Amino acid sequence: IRYAQESRGLGDVYKRQLDEGLTGDWPTPDEIASRLSVSVHHLRRLLREEGTTVSDLRGDLMRDTAINSLVIGKESIDELSARLGFSEPSAFRRAFRRWTGMPPGAYRPR
Numbered sequence: 001i002r003y004a005q006e007s008r009g010l011g012d013v014y015k016r017q018l019d020e021g022l023t024g025d026w027p028t029p030d031e032i033a034s035r036l037s038v039s040v041h042h043l044r045r046l047l048r049e050e051g052t053t054v055s056d057l058r059g060d061l062m063r064d065t066a067i068n069s070l071v072i073g074k075e076s077i078d079e080l081s082a083r084l085g086f087s088e089p090s091a092f093r094r095a096f097r098r099w100t101g102m103p104p105g106a107y108r109p110r
Contacts, residue, residue, distance in 0.1 A: 010036075010046045011057055018061050026085060029054050063099040066092075070107035077104050 017032045027035075033043040047053055062084050069075045075083070081092035096104045 009050050010043070011050050011052050014043075014047065014054070014057050015061055018058055022061070022065055022083070026058070059095075059099065062095070066096055066104070067100070067107055070104055071109065073109045080104075 013036065014032060017027060017035060029040050029043065033040045036043065038046070044054065047057070066080060066084065069080050070077075077092065078089050081089040084092065086092040086095070093104055096102075100107075
């Protein structure tokens with residue numbers, strides 16, 4: 001997969017590469033840089049120029065995925081926590097509160 005100057009930007013390309021982490025192992029920045037045929041240093045510099053970082057993009061994807069899953073309501077918090085790669089549900093709950101300012105239960109359907 002080559003990174004071409006697209007209208008979307010490298011951040012969007014990086015997020016598409018991270019999507020596979022939602023169903024398995026998260027790809028590392030090294031793996032994504034290799035797929036895009038750039039060095040990790042260059043990848044980080046290009047993302048910085050777009051005003052973002054590797055960890056910001058991963059956090060955004062995890063937050064959006066968590067919100068979506070909670071709104072749909074078919075996955076328990078324990079299952080969602082494990083799928084997103086958290087070591088325990090309490091770590092997910094802390095991250096979710098940091099991302100949204102609210103507990104995960106606030107996004108559950110009533």
